[in-house]
Amino acid sequence: SFLQTLMTGKYTASMPNTNLTMSSVVRMVQYKGQDVELDFCDTAGQERYRSITASYYRHAQGCLIFFNVHYRLSFEHIESWLD
Numbered sequence: 001s002f003l004q005t006l007m008t009g010k011y012t013a014s015m016p017n018t019n020l021t022m023s024s025v026v027r028m029v030q031y032k033g034q035d036v037e038l039d040f041c042d043t044a045g046q047e048r049y050r051s052i053t054a055s056y057y058r059h060a061q062g063c064l065i066f067f068n069v070h071y072r073l074s075f076e077h078i079e080s081w082l083d
Helices: 002-006 047-056 072-076 078-082
Strands: 023-031 033-044
Touching: 002 023, 002 033, 072 078
Parallel strands: none
Antiparallel strands: 023 033
């Protein structure tokens, strides 16, 4: 997953399945001389996290939505996450 790669610094094609839990990672980066906190939350597309995610990203200034290019249904569900 993206978060596993972010945490470990390396990509492995056979990452563990993240479909069962929600996970998050916080990273501090410098941007134009300012410290910026990046807070990543991976819900693995699970509907049961819908209410959590709304409160989680309410004050967000950006959002990344991932989908599986090999699983068309994951692409079709993107719009529901944007609502």
